[in-house]
Structure formats: structure tokens, C-alpha cells
Amino acid sequence: MEKPFAITLDPGSSLANRTGSWRTFRPEYVDRLPPCNAACPAGENIQGWLFHAEGGDYEAAWRALTDNNPLPAIMGRVCYHPCESACNRQNIDAAVGINSVERFLGDEAIKRGWKFHPSAQDSGKRVLVVGSGPAGLSAAYHLTRLGHRAVIHEAAPLAGGMMRYGIPKYRLPRDVLDAEIRRLVDFGVEIRLRTKVSNVLEALQDGFDAVFLGVGAHIAKRAYIPAGDASKVLDAVAVLHDMEGAQLPDMAPMLGRRVVVYGGGNTAIDVARTAKRLGAEEAIIVYRRTREKMPAHDFEVEEALQEGISIKWLSTIKEAGEDDIMIEKMALDDKGFPQPTGEFERIPADSVVLALGQDSDLGLLENVPGLVTDKGLVQVDAAMMTGHPGVFAGGDMAGNERTVTVAVGHGKKAARAIDAYLRGKTYAPPPKPELATFERMNPWYYSDAPKTVRPVLDIIRRQSTFEEVLGGLDEHNALFEARRCMSCGNCFECDNCYGVCPDNAVIKLGPGRRFQFNYDYCKGCGVCAAECPCGAIRMVPEEN
Amino acid sequence: MLKQIEGSRAVAEAVALCRPEVICAYPISPQTHIVEALGELVKGGALAPCEFINVESEFAAMSVAIGASAAGARSYTATASQGLLFMVEAVYNAAGLGLPIVMTVANRAIGAPINIWNDHSDALSQRDSGWIQLFAENNQEALDLHIQAFRLAEELSLPVMVCMDGFILTHAVERVDLPTQEQVDAYLPKYEPRQVLDPREPVSIGAMVGPEAFMEVRYLAHAKQMQALERMPAYAAEFKAVFGRDSGGLIHTYRAEDAETIVIAMGSVLGTIKDTIDEMRLPENGGHRIGVLGITCFRPFPHAAVAAVLKNSKRFIVLEKSLAVGSGGIVATDVRMAVTGVGLQGYTVIAGLGGRAITIKSLRGIFEQGMRDELERVNFLDLDRKAVDKQLARERTIRRSGPIAENLLRDAGVVAARNY
Amino acid sequence: MSFQPIKFYQTGTFTVGNRLLPPEQRSVQASAKRFNSINSGHRACQGCGEALGARYAIDAAMEATDGQLVCANATGCLEVFSTPYPETSWQVPWIHSLFGNTAAVATGIAAALKVKDQGGTRVVAQGGDGGTTDIGFGCLSGMFERNDDVLYICYDNQGYMNTGVQRSSATPPAARTATTMAVGPEPGNVFGQGKFVPAIALAHDIPYVATATVADLRDLEAKVRRAMEIRGARYLHILVPCPLGWGTAAHDTIRMARLAKETGIFPVFEAEHGEIRAVLPIRRQLPVEEYLKPQKRYAHLFGKQPHVEVIARLQALADRNIRRYGLLEQA
Incomplete structure (x- = not known):
């Protein structure tokens, strides 16, 4: 077309006008640390694996998950999910059911027989891992991934540590435990059962370049309770341990019809619920403080109460008789500590189970130069190394926070430190990005979607069998739950920045490749950052 | 074909022979009969395909013509007097955009005082608008000039105003020679716009032009219009060849x-x-x-x-x-x-x-x-000197001398007297 | 609602797109191949709501017509910032004629296309609130009553922003503009004036009238799509916040539109043949202060001695909208 001068123009010719020069602030894409990831003791990239699950690619999700944690099916059952407590979605409706999605992925992996891809490298180094609990398994897994040979020495006849000998079956079915351990063995982790290490330095002599200690805490703490000869006082560790050996109900520990459990932790709850399942008519937890102060997780307390377990708050056991115990009422003082009141009560009891905490058996560490212990805990540095070079430790023996998840995290961290140590380096964790706080997000964009409640085993069956109490999500629910993730601080390709830019200055790179700013035209208005649902864009002042 | 018809009807039929595709109509004397006749031709199907649009004002009439012309349609409208002034902004715009619209102006005085009769004040107020302005001496020429106007407008991509005296021509029943459709088709080629709104070749028409190019745009409008000085005699000659009579020219x-x-x-x-x-x-x-x-x-x-x-x-x-x-x-x-x-x-x-x-x-x-x-x-010519002198004297002596037009009418005895 | 609510995909229909959605459920704006009817390099202010609204609307119309579209544009910000010689941002056939005649120009285009193209190519006219509700109102009403095959889109930023923020008949009460100064006993624009052109459009009984904001892209696109399915005169009135004229931060443009809708200040509805068929309900209702406070044009209402009675009157207007259009009812 022969166009009249000046008044008629060629289409799109304004591209010659680079409006980027107007900018005083520039937008930048960032990946902030989602609060779930920040809270995960195992260092999982939860937002990262949920991203894949949201798209229905469960294997990719599982692989992203197992980059950090080799035990998702176990995690999905026994983890106390601090991630959910930290979840930003609580500010909208309820936390994302991360734990249930994790369990779905773990179960899916078992069902589908997904294996770990073998490590491409072989360092030729051998590392001894003492104990096959979560810390040891995690350390061995990560060491294997890093190309080292990991050999676990386990004193017990079966692997799993406290996951097997401390956690009741109704919380962690043993086929799940076995499956995830078997996968690790298939991956190349060597587990030597019934192999107790009684002297770590001697064991190291057997061609190992380093050692990771994860012996756990299997020795029950005792409290002095005056008891008659006929009275039956047991400890929780033993009761739960014996449950594992019991192939038939009549081989289970004899606790009687009326069982009193003394303590306020999760172990106390586990024992009480186990007693109920063994046929006890009454299972009573005696705890010296209040429910608010109880270390056990609230949902476990709730489940126990539902199952008919009663709890005597603000009570201590003064003495145990043949068929009853005497308790003393307590009262909290100004500082919240329980103080005796002098008021007593007798309650019937066939047995008393003490659940007052556990200690580690540190016998194998005698005479290790430089290694320090304090109040029964092995002291380690930030890289999980003890005072003795090459000797690392984690799990219950090295920390006060004794959960499976913490142990898995210790194992991973230690493996990376061991890897650095074997290369003659010092492990330096990568710097953490800033936290993706709720304030940095634009929650308007998330549609309303309350949490999917996992099916709970019918109450009668819960009281009489060791079947798993919490069910899993089916695929539909799991997908729904995964899609409740707000992807805090990390682009999830919602196209908002691309759409809301008044200057078309965002380039869409295609699925999985996110976006890029076109600074030739970006005027720096910041609408993209304001309207980014997940807070993955920040505005930075331009130099000069 | 010789016909004894009203000037407006003759123009309407000539316009229809030019096969306009969009006609916008807004009534104003003395132009109204033209668009009425065209409306009838369109509605009856004699003029097709053509859109006849009853608009809400002359401003809209010219604006509709602008849109239609920019979209590639041969566009026509007609107006007069106040109507022309009401559309002035769009009149200038049509010229500035270089759109070959043809418009009849049935010349009429502009108020105040309001007056429906003929003079050239309306058209001449638009002498600098960028439109080509042709003045017809009689109804035959009015008819012929419309046919030439489309040719000229579309060749130069400029709008053309065909001016004919209101009432004197528009309402005069005279004998005119109406050409045949074949003659007009032979003379007036199909409209091929120089610029058009077309999704196949998008352009932006009507850009904002600043000091850096505005002079040049105006100069080009002038230069293009000056080309009509050569075209008009040539088209008149061609017209004579096809229709057999002298019409148009400069x-x-x-x-x-x-x-x-x-x-x-x-x-x-x-x-x-x-x-x-x-x-x-x-x-x-x-x-x-x-x-x-x-x-x-x-x-x-x-x-x-x-x-x-x-x-x-x-x-x-x-x-x-x-x-x-x-x-x-x-x-x-x-x-x-x-x-x-x-x-x-x-x-x-x-x-x-x-x-x-x-x-x-x-x-x-x-x-x-x-x-x-x-x-x-x-x-x-024929100025009533006595009347104006009287009014001038009145204004010199009386502060509130009153409205001039009414004073003159009263002096002339047309309205009842009232003393000031 | 104008659009079909979709299954839960993290963000529903609130975000522009979402990688989880099947392509047919994604917005036009989410597409890497979207038309960008108005291209980069335009000279709109930072965070311009009108530039955004125009791209949303015209891209949607382009999609709906398979690119067979012509646009007419009134004088105003959109025209000035998009086509200063020698550059245009438009990638569609586009014409600017005058401030007050855009609806008529579009009528002419539609008439021409009906003759030339049997109506295969469609027409959109667009202008700001000044060009629509004031100076262009006669032509707009004429186009409506003739039921010409034109979609007219008004980008309402509630004032003459191009000339330096003067009052238009779309400027809300109490708002400060350069001609409704924040001085005197009743600072800002007066109450009891102004007009809501969508309601006037409804009174013409034209086939389609709708309102939208730049904060609800899916709704906006669905309305353009619906409008392009219909022949005859159609009117879409889009609220497009103006950082300059409203005195808001450039990054708050979409937020302001969202607040206008969520407070009930701006009703979002859809009507066919003179009857309201659907409203976009308020999702999380907020008091009008939430909307007013971030805007400097209402700054005189706050400060040390807030004009609570004026704020109450504005709240009453929002409440009337909520009642009149049923904005709190479930969709």
C-alpha cells in the first residue's frame, strides 16, 4: 500500500522506541525459600516435588522428593510434618496436606516398583555406617549417590532401628518399611545385620575411610518408683521392641487389663494405644503437666483420646502396688512447673509402663580421641562431625529433637560432609535464599480449596487391630491436595507476569522454562511483581 | 436521457449512477431532497449494494463517511449551512486523512440570524479545509460535476465538495440530460483506495504528527490539491468524450x-x-x-x-x-x-x-x-442603506440598542413595533 | 458468571494462565502466540491500565474474529501514546479520526465492510471515558439506536487524563481532578452529577452491554468473545485505573481495579437485550476506604480530620450498586 506521509504508519513500528530507558526499578525473577522447605528437618524441596505432582507426573515428583529423602512412604506416615505447620496456605484456609501427598508418592513408588537410578560415579571410598535407623539409612543412601560405598552395621536382626522397634505397626506397616529398605539395598547400600560395633575405631580399621554413627537411643530412662515385689513395672522401649518380635498375639508382652503409662511424649501415646490394641480394658496415661505442655503431638493425643485412652493430667506416680498405683496431684507454679500438692489418689493398675525418654548406648565410643559427649549426646559440629576427624554422628544420639525426619536430615547432611571430608574439603552448605513469606505473595489468585482429609480407620478396628489408622489419598485427592500448593516464592508458570505487563515486556519461554524480562521495553512499573501470586519477582533499583 | 426533474433529484440520480457504497443522511434544507431521493433508491433496491445510514447529526454524517471511506467504500453525503459548520471538525479531518469522500453542499447562508436561503457563506467558510470545491452553474453541471468529483477525489485521494445553490438549483425543476449507467461506468473506474483498513495489510491511519513532520504533511495536502488544476481540465475533456458535453473544468x-x-x-x-x-x-x-x-x-x-x-x-x-x-x-x-x-x-x-x-x-x-x-x-448590491444607517445611529445613541436583526425587521415593518 | 468456572487448578480462573490447564481453557493473554494488538514501545505511563485493557480486549477480539478486525480509536491517551509519528504500536488495521466521532467512524467502517466484505471483517471502536461519555456521546447513542454492527469499548479511567487529569462525566464524586480541585467546603468532584453509560447503553436495548475491569482478565475476555458472537451494537465498559490521574503507585493498577470491584464501587455485569444476565459477584467484600485510601485523588478525605460523612456517602453509593446489581449473591 502506498501510504500517505506521516499520518499513516506501518504496524508495530513502535518497537523502535525502547521504553526500557524509562526504568528506575527493574523486576527480577527470584526463587525464594518456601516455608515448608525451610521447616523440613530432612531438607526436602517440598515445593519442588509438589510442582511435579501438581502436573500429575508422580514419578518426577518422587524422584525430586528422593533427591533429599529416600524414605517417602515412611515419611508420609511417621513424619510430624513441621512443613504443614509452616505452610503459608494456613493464612487462606488450611495447610497443604504435604504429608499425605508424600505418602501417596511413596506408596505409588512401591506399587510401581520405582528404583533409584544407580550412581554414575565411584570414588572407591568406603564408609562405615553404624545403625540402620533413619539416620544411618539416609547417610548410606546419600553416600551411595555421591559415589561412595556405604556399609551399614546393624546390631539387630532386622534393619530399621526405631522405625521397626519403636513405632507401632498401626502407624508404620512393616511391609512399607521393608519395601523402602529393600530399595536402598537394591541401590547398593550394604546392610550387615546382627553386627554390633562395640568399638568404632577398631571397626574403622576394616578398610573404611570414614564412619557415620547413627545408633539411636534405645535405653529407656528410669525413674525411681517404690514398687512392691508383685508389681509389674515395664519400660516403653522394651514393650514396643517386644511387639516387633511377637508373631502371634499371645506372644505379645503381658500388660494386663488395666495399663498405666507414665510419661507425656509420643512414646507414651504409642504404648497406651498399643496396650489398648492388646486387649487392655483401660489404658491410662499419667502425666505430670497439662495437655498444653505435653510433648506428644496434639493429633496423636486426639487419636488416643478417640480410641478410649484416658489421661491423668498433673499427676505423678508415687508408688506401684500389685494391682494399683498411687498418684499425687500436681499444680503448676508461677513459672509453669508442676509442684506436688500432697493430694493422693489410688487407681487400679495391672502394669505400669514407663515412657520417660531414652538414652543412647555410647559404649562403642569409649576412648575415641577428641570425641565429646554431653548429657548422653554426642557433640557434633555444623557438618555433623564429632571432635574426632572422620567420625560423624547423627540421629537420636546427636540431638534432642528425636524424630525420624530429623534423623534423615542428619544422615543427608553428614553424607555431604563426609563426601567433602573424603575429598579433603570442608562441606559448606549453599546459602539459603530469603524466605517466601506470606506478605510477599498475592493470595488473591489462589482459588478456595480446603484441605482433603485423609480417611481415618474406623474406631472399633483401631481399638482392636494393628491396622494402619490413617489411610492414604487416592490419586484424585492427592492431585487436588498437591494443587493446593501455592508454590511460595517459586514460579509455577501461572502466566500472570506475562499477562499483566502493560508493555508486553515479558517473554514466555514455554512449558518448564518459565519467563524472561525484556528489558528493552520494561518500564519498571512493577505490576508483574505486585500481581505475582507466589512472590517470585522482586523489584531492584536500577544503578545510575 | 432527457428528464424534466428537480435539481436535487437529478443530483441524486447522478450520485446513484456513481455506485456509492455508503451514503449517510441527515436532513437540512435545502439539501434534504437529495438524500431523500437516494434513500428511496437504496431502500427500493435500485442502488445496490449500498448502505444508507440515517445518522444523528452532520458531524456523524461526515464521520460515518470517514470510516466508510477509510474501509474502502465509495462514500457520499450532503449537507448545507449550519450542517456544514456542525461537521467542520470532521470536514477538516477527512481532508487531512486524504479520504476521497464526495459531498454535496446545497449552499445556504449561515446564521445568526438564521436564514435558510442561498448564498455561499457555508462552502466558502471551508475554503481552507483541504477539500476540493467545485461550484455548479446549473443543474446539468451539478449533475455532471458529481460524476467528475468521484473521479477526481479517488484519483487524488482527496475529498471533493460539489456546491450548488440552495433552492435556486436544488429545488428548480429543469430539463437535464441524465447519463446512462454504461456511460458512467465507462467514465468512472472502480474505487481503488490508496490506503485502506484491511486485516490483510494492517496500517495505522491518523497518527499524531508533531512539529517534525507537520509542515510537510500540510505541504503535501497543498501540493496534492494543486494537482487538481491539471486533472480537472483533463477529466472535463474525457467527460466530453464520453457524455458529449462541456462540463466542469476550472x-x-x-x-x-x-x-x-x-x-x-x-x-x-x-x-x-x-x-x-x-x-x-x-x-x-x-x-x-x-x-x-x-x-x-x-x-x-x-x-x-x-x-x-x-x-x-x-x-x-x-x-x-x-x-x-x-x-x-x-x-x-x-x-x-x-x-x-x-x-x-x-x-x-x-x-x-x-x-x-x-x-x-x-x-x-x-x-x-x-x-x-x-x-x-x-x-x-442593493444594500438598504437607510436601514443600516438607522441601526448604526441607534447603536450610537442607545446603550441597550437591542438585537440587530429584529430591529431591522421592525424598521421594515415585518414585525410589530416596539420602541427603544 | 460470564465464563465457565473451571476445576480447581491451584488458581482457578484468577490468574492469566496456568501450566496445568488444558490449552483450550487458557486465556488469550496466556498464549505465547497472542496477537499483541498493541505492541511494545508505546508511550503509556508506567503501569497504564488503559494500555493493558486495550491489549486484553483487542487481542480477545482478534482471537474471536480470527484476525478479521478493524479498530477505530478516539483521540485520547490511548491514541496519543500508541501512534506518535513515526511509530505506531498497533498491529491491527487502525484509524484515529477525532475525539468525539469514533462510534460514527466505526459505523462507517461497518457499513463499508458489509458492502465490501459481506461483514466478514468486524469492527471495534474504542475510546476513553471523555471520548465516550462526554464528547462522543451523541455519536455513541446514534450508533446504539441504529444497532450498527460495532463493538464499542470504553476504557474508563474516570477523567481526562491525556489533557492533564480534568473532570469528565465519569469522574466519581469527591475525586480530585484539575477541574474539581480539593479545595473549598466540598473539595473534589460534586455528588449527584456524572453518568454511568453502561446503564444508558442498556436503555437503548442493544443486544449486548457489559462491564469489566483489568483485574478480571478471564471475565473480560469472555465478554469480548461473547460480544463478537453477536451482531449489532454492543458496548463494553472497562475500568482501567490510571496511576497518574488517580495518584496511585504504578504497580497498583490491577489492585485498584480489583478493589473497585470488591468494594462494590464498580459493578461488573453482563446484559443482553436490555436485561442483566449475570454479575461478577464480590468475592471478598471490603469497605470503600480500602479502595479510596491508596488514591491521592481522595487524599483530602483522610488525613488528620477524615471526612467521614463523605466516605459514608461513597460507601452508600457502593452499597447501592451491591443492591442494584446483586453483587453479593452467589453466581
Whole structure:
């Protein structure tokens, strides 16, 4: 077309006008640390694996998950999910059911027989891992991934540590435990059962370049309770341990019809619920403080109460008789500590189970130069190394926070430190990005979607069998739950920045490749950052 | 085909033969009969395909024409007087965008005082709008000029205004020769726009142009319009070849070859002037050597053609139906520019404002005065000097002298008296 | 609602797109191949709501017509910032004629296309609130009553922003503009004036009238799509916040539109043949202060001695909208 001068123009010719020069602030894409990831003791990239699950690619999700944690099916059952407590979605409706999605992925992996891809490298180094609990398994897994040979020495006849000998079956079915351990063995982790290490330095002599200690805490703490000869006082560790050996109900520990459990932790709850399942008519937890102060997780307390377990708050056991115990009422003082009141009560009891905490058996560490212990805990540095070079430790023996998840995290961290140590380096964790706080997000964009409640085993069956109490999500629910993730601080390709830019200055790179700013035209208005649902864009002042 | 019909009807039929594709209509006297006739042709199916749009104002009429023309349709509308002024912003815009719209202006005075009768104030107010302006002397020429107007407009991509005297032509029933569709089709090619809104080749029309290019845009508008000075005679010649009669062109002369005095005018008054001159040239009336120059194409102004006619005369008298208030004649100004340096005596006669009858008697009187060089530079034909003097005196003596038009009417005894 | 609510995909229909959605459920704006009818390099202010609204609307119309579209544009910000010689941002056939004649120009285009193209190519006219509700209102009403095949889109930023923020008949009460100064006993624009052109459009009984904001892209696109399915005169009135004229932060443009809708200040509805068919309900209702406070044009209402009675009157207007259009009812 022969166009009249000046008044008629060629289409799109304004591209010659680079409006980027107007900018005083520039937008930048960032990946902030989602609060779930920040809270995960195992260092999982939860937002990262949920991203894949949201798209229905469960294997990719599982692989992203197992980059950090080799035990998702176990995690999905026994983890106390601090991630959910930290979840930003609580500010909208309820936390994302991360734990249930994790369990779905773990179960899916078992069902589908997904294996770990073998490590491409072989360092030729051998590392001894003492104990096959979560810390040891995690350390061995990560060491294997890093190309080292990991050999676990386990004193017990079966692997799993406290996951097997401390956690009741109704919380962690043993086929799940076995499956995830078997996968690790298939991956190349060597587990030597019934192999107790009684002297770590001697064991190291057997061609190992380093050692990771994860012996756990299997020795029950005792409290002095005056008891008659006929009275039956047991400890929780033993009761739960014996449950594992019991192939038939009549081989289970004899606790009687009326069982009193003394303590306020999760172990106390586990024992009480186990007693109920063994046929006890009454299972009573005696705890010296209040429910608010109880270390056990609230949902476990709730489940126990539902199952008919009663709890005597603000009570201590003064003495145990043949068929009853005497308790003393307590009262909290100004500082919240329980103080005796002098008021007593007798309650019937066939047995008393003490659940007052556990200690580690540190016998194998005698005479290790430089290694320090304090109040029964092995002291380690930030890289999980003890005072003795090459000797690392984690799990219950090295920390006060004794959960499976913490142990898995210790194992991973230690493996990376061991890897650095074997290369003659010092492990330096990568710097953490800033936290993706709720304030940095634009929650308007998330549609309303309350949490999917996992099916709970019918109450009668819960009281009489060791079947798993919490069910899993089916695929539909799991997908729904995964899609409740707000992807805090990390682009999830919602196209908002691309759409809301008044200057078309965002380039869409295609699925999985996110976006890029076109600074030739970006005027720096910041609408993209304001309207980014997940807070993955920040505005930075331009130099000069 | 010869037909005895009203001028408006003749124009409407000529426009219809040009196959317009969009016509917008808004009623205003004395133009209304044209669009009424066109509306009937469209609604009855005689003119198809064509969209006839009843708009809500003249401003919309021109705006619809702008849109239609920019989208590649042959577009037509008609207006007059206040209507033309109401659409002025769009009139300039159509020219600025270079859209070949053809519009009939049935010339009428502009108010206040409101007046529906003929003069050229309306069209001449738009002399700088960028439109080509053609003035018809009679209904046959009005008819013919519309056919030429489409040709010219579309070739140059400029809008063309065909001006015809309101009532005098629009409402006069005369015999006209209506061409056939075949003739018009042979003369007027299909509209091929120079620029068009087309999704296959998108452009932005109507950009904002700043000081860096605005002068050039205006210059090009001028240069393009000046091209019409060459095209008009050529199209008139072609027209003669197809239709067999002289019509259009830049100017017409009558008995000017030997004239010492040349009367210059536009539109239907040329007929009266010719009659007057014929009378004056009679030996018994003195055998005055007086001739006529009729301007058909007022914009662009044919300076060279006018100068060529006048160069052998002694004087010219511009008789015009318009007044540049505070200056004098409008046409006269252009004529004087055309003969700059030639040293002719020139007079302006303002005549026929608001439909005032222009009689042979009055014309003869003022022409004879002119030939005796007794005229002022600017003269008002048949002005009631007594009435204006009275009003001027009134304004000198009374502060609240009242509305002029009503005063004059009262003085003339048209409305009931009321003393001031 | 104008659009079909979709299954839960993290963000529903609130975000522009979402990688989880099947392509047919994604917005036009989410597409990497979207038309960008108005291209980069335009000279709109930072965070311009009108530039955004125009791209949303015209891209949607382009999609709906498979690119067979012509646009007419009124004088105003959109025209000035998009087509200063020698550059245009438009990638569609586009014409600017005058400030007040855009609806008529579009009528002419539609008439021409009906003759030339049997109506295969469609027409959108667009202008700001000044060009629509004031100077262009006569032509708009004429186009409506003739039921010409034109979609007219008004980008309402509630004032003459191009000329330096003067009052238009779309300027809300109490708002400060350069001609409704924040001085005197009743600072800002007066109450009881102004007009809501969508309601006037409804009174013409034209086939389609809708309102939208730049904060609800899906709704906006669905309305353009619906409008392009219909022949005859159609009117879409889009609220486009103006950082300059409203005195808001450039990054708050969409937020302001969202607040206008969520407070009930701006009703978002859809009507066919003179009857309201659907409203976009308020999702999380907020008091008008939430909307007013971030805007400097209402700053005189706050400060040390807030004009609580004026704020109450504005709240009453929002409440009337909520009642009149049923904005709190479930969709």
C-alpha cells in the first residue's frame, strides 16, 4: 500500500522506541525459600516435588522428593510434618496436606516398583555406617549417590532401628518399611545385620575411610518408683521392641487389663494405644503437666483420646502396688512447673509402663580421641562431625529433637560432609535464599480449596487391630491436595507476569522454562511483581 | 436521457449512477431532497449494494463517511449551512486523512440570524479545509460535476465538495440530460483506495504528527490539491468524450475574448450575469465590451487560468455571494492574488446574501458604475442603506440598542413595533 | 458468571494462565502466540491500565474474529501514546479520526465492510471515558439506536487524563481532578452529577452491554468473545485505573481495579437485550476506604480530620450498586 506521509504508519513500528530507558526499578525473577522447605528437618524441596505432582507426573515428583529423602512412604506416615505447620496456605484456609501427598508418592513408588537410578560415579571410598535407623539409612543412601560405598552395621536382626522397634505397626506397616529398605539395598547400600560395633575405631580399621554413627537411643530412662515385689513395672522401649518380635498375639508382652503409662511424649501415646490394641480394658496415661505442655503431638493425643485412652493430667506416680498405683496431684507454679500438692489418689493398675525418654548406648565410643559427649549426646559440629576427624554422628544420639525426619536430615547432611571430608574439603552448605513469606505473595489468585482429609480407620478396628489408622489419598485427592500448593516464592508458570505487563515486556519461554524480562521495553512499573501470586519477582533499583 | 426533474433529484440520480457504497443522511434544507431521493433508491433496491445510514447529526454524517471511506467504500453525503459548520471538525479531518469522500453542499447562508436561503457563506467558510470545491452553474453541471468529483477525489485521494445553490438549483425543476449507467461506468473506474483498513495489510491511519513532520504533511495536502488544476481540465475533456458535453473544468468564460471589463462569479448567478451582459453588449445599450469569467473550481484556486483570462482586460468585478466580514470579498481576494502585478482595476460586489434576489437591473447598474470606475473597492448590491444607517445611529445613541436583526425587521415593518 | 468456572487448578480462573490447564481453557493473554494488538514501545505511563485493557480486549477480539478486525480509536491517551509519528504500536488495521466521532467512524467502517466484505471483517471502536461519555456521546447513542454492527469499548479511567487529569462525566464524586480541585467546603468532584453509560447503553436495548475491569482478565475476555458472537451494537465498559490521574503507585493498577470491584464501587455485569444476565459477584467484600485510601485523588478525605460523612456517602453509593446489581449473591 502506498501510504500517505506521516499520518499513516506501518504496524508495530513502535518497537523502535525502547521504553526500557524509562526504568528506575527493574523486576527480577527470584526463587525464594518456601516455608515448608525451610521447616523440613530432612531438607526436602517440598515445593519442588509438589510442582511435579501438581502436573500429575508422580514419578518426577518422587524422584525430586528422593533427591533429599529416600524414605517417602515412611515419611508420609511417621513424619510430624513441621512443613504443614509452616505452610503459608494456613493464612487462606488450611495447610497443604504435604504429608499425605508424600505418602501417596511413596506408596505409588512401591506399587510401581520405582528404583533409584544407580550412581554414575565411584570414588572407591568406603564408609562405615553404624545403625540402620533413619539416620544411618539416609547417610548410606546419600553416600551411595555421591559415589561412595556405604556399609551399614546393624546390631539387630532386622534393619530399621526405631522405625521397626519403636513405632507401632498401626502407624508404620512393616511391609512399607521393608519395601523402602529393600530399595536402598537394591541401590547398593550394604546392610550387615546382627553386627554390633562395640568399638568404632577398631571397626574403622576394616578398610573404611570414614564412619557415620547413627545408633539411636534405645535405653529407656528410669525413674525411681517404690514398687512392691508383685508389681509389674515395664519400660516403653522394651514393650514396643517386644511387639516387633511377637508373631502371634499371645506372644505379645503381658500388660494386663488395666495399663498405666507414665510419661507425656509420643512414646507414651504409642504404648497406651498399643496396650489398648492388646486387649487392655483401660489404658491410662499419667502425666505430670497439662495437655498444653505435653510433648506428644496434639493429633496423636486426639487419636488416643478417640480410641478410649484416658489421661491423668498433673499427676505423678508415687508408688506401684500389685494391682494399683498411687498418684499425687500436681499444680503448676508461677513459672509453669508442676509442684506436688500432697493430694493422693489410688487407681487400679495391672502394669505400669514407663515412657520417660531414652538414652543412647555410647559404649562403642569409649576412648575415641577428641570425641565429646554431653548429657548422653554426642557433640557434633555444623557438618555433623564429632571432635574426632572422620567420625560423624547423627540421629537420636546427636540431638534432642528425636524424630525420624530429623534423623534423615542428619544422615543427608553428614553424607555431604563426609563426601567433602573424603575429598579433603570442608562441606559448606549453599546459602539459603530469603524466605517466601506470606506478605510477599498475592493470595488473591489462589482459588478456595480446603484441605482433603485423609480417611481415618474406623474406631472399633483401631481399638482392636494393628491396622494402619490413617489411610492414604487416592490419586484424585492427592492431585487436588498437591494443587493446593501455592508454590511460595517459586514460579509455577501461572502466566500472570506475562499477562499483566502493560508493555508486553515479558517473554514466555514455554512449558518448564518459565519467563524472561525484556528489558528493552520494561518500564519498571512493577505490576508483574505486585500481581505475582507466589512472590517470585522482586523489584531492584536500577544503578545510575 | 432527457428528464424534466428537480435539481436535487437529478443530483441524486447522478450520485446513484456513481455506485456509492455508503451514503449517510441527515436532513437540512435545502439539501434534504437529495438524500431523500437516494434513500428511496437504496431502500427500493435500485442502488445496490449500498448502505444508507440515517445518522444523528452532520458531524456523524461526515464521520460515518470517514470510516466508510477509510474501509474502502465509495462514500457520499450532503449537507448545507449550519450542517456544514456542525461537521467542520470532521470536514477538516477527512481532508487531512486524504479520504476521497464526495459531498454535496446545497449552499445556504449561515446564521445568526438564521436564514435558510442561498448564498455561499457555508462552502466558502471551508475554503481552507483541504477539500476540493467545485461550484455548479446549473443543474446539468451539478449533475455532471458529481460524476467528475468521484473521479477526481479517488484519483487524488482527496475529498471533493460539489456546491450548488440552495433552492435556486436544488429545488428548480429543469430539463437535464441524465447519463446512462454504461456511460458512467465507462467514465468512472472502480474505487481503488490508496490506503485502506484491511486485516490483510494492517496500517495505522491518523497518527499524531508533531512539529517534525507537520509542515510537510500540510505541504503535501497543498501540493496534492494543486494537482487538481491539471486533472480537472483533463477529466472535463474525457467527460466530453464520453457524455458529449462541456462540463466542469476550472473556469468557464463567456464573451470574454474582447472584454475590457470581466465579471467574475460562481454558481447559478452566472446565468443572470450572462443575461445582463448580453443586454449590455447590445448596441442600443452602448455595446459595452464586458464579459464573464465563471469559476467552477474554487479550491484549488485556478490562479493561472484566471490571470490568463483577465490579462487582456482593463478591469474586473468580482460578484460574490459571500462576505469576509471585516475584510470584504472572499473570491475577490483570490482573484486579486491571481492578477498580482498585472495592474488591473478590481472591484468586489457582495450580492445576494441570505437569498436576496440578484436582478438584471441591479447588476446592470453596478456593472455600469464599475465600467466608469465609480465603485468602491467593496460594494454591497442593493444594500438598504437607510436601514443600516438607522441601526448604526441607534447603536450610537442607545446603550441597550437591542438585537440587530429584529430591529431591522421592525424598521421594515415585518414585525410589530416596539420602541427603544 | 460470564465464563465457565473451571476445576480447581491451584488458581482457578484468577490468574492469566496456568501450566496445568488444558490449552483450550487458557486465556488469550496466556498464549505465547497472542496477537499483541498493541505492541511494545508505546508511550503509556508506567503501569497504564488503559494500555493493558486495550491489549486484553483487542487481542480477545482478534482471537474471536480470527484476525478479521478493524479498530477505530478516539483521540485520547490511548491514541496519543500508541501512534506518535513515526511509530505506531498497533498491529491491527487502525484509524484515529477525532475525539468525539469514533462510534460514527466505526459505523462507517461497518457499513463499508458489509458492502465490501459481506461483514466478514468486524469492527471495534474504542475510546476513553471523555471520548465516550462526554464528547462522543451523541455519536455513541446514534450508533446504539441504529444497532450498527460495532463493538464499542470504553476504557474508563474516570477523567481526562491525556489533557492533564480534568473532570469528565465519569469522574466519581469527591475525586480530585484539575477541574474539581480539593479545595473549598466540598473539595473534589460534586455528588449527584456524572453518568454511568453502561446503564444508558442498556436503555437503548442493544443486544449486548457489559462491564469489566483489568483485574478480571478471564471475565473480560469472555465478554469480548461473547460480544463478537453477536451482531449489532454492543458496548463494553472497562475500568482501567490510571496511576497518574488517580495518584496511585504504578504497580497498583490491577489492585485498584480489583478493589473497585470488591468494594462494590464498580459493578461488573453482563446484559443482553436490555436485561442483566449475570454479575461478577464480590468475592471478598471490603469497605470503600480500602479502595479510596491508596488514591491521592481522595487524599483530602483522610488525613488528620477524615471526612467521614463523605466516605459514608461513597460507601452508600457502593452499597447501592451491591443492591442494584446483586453483587453479593452467589453466581
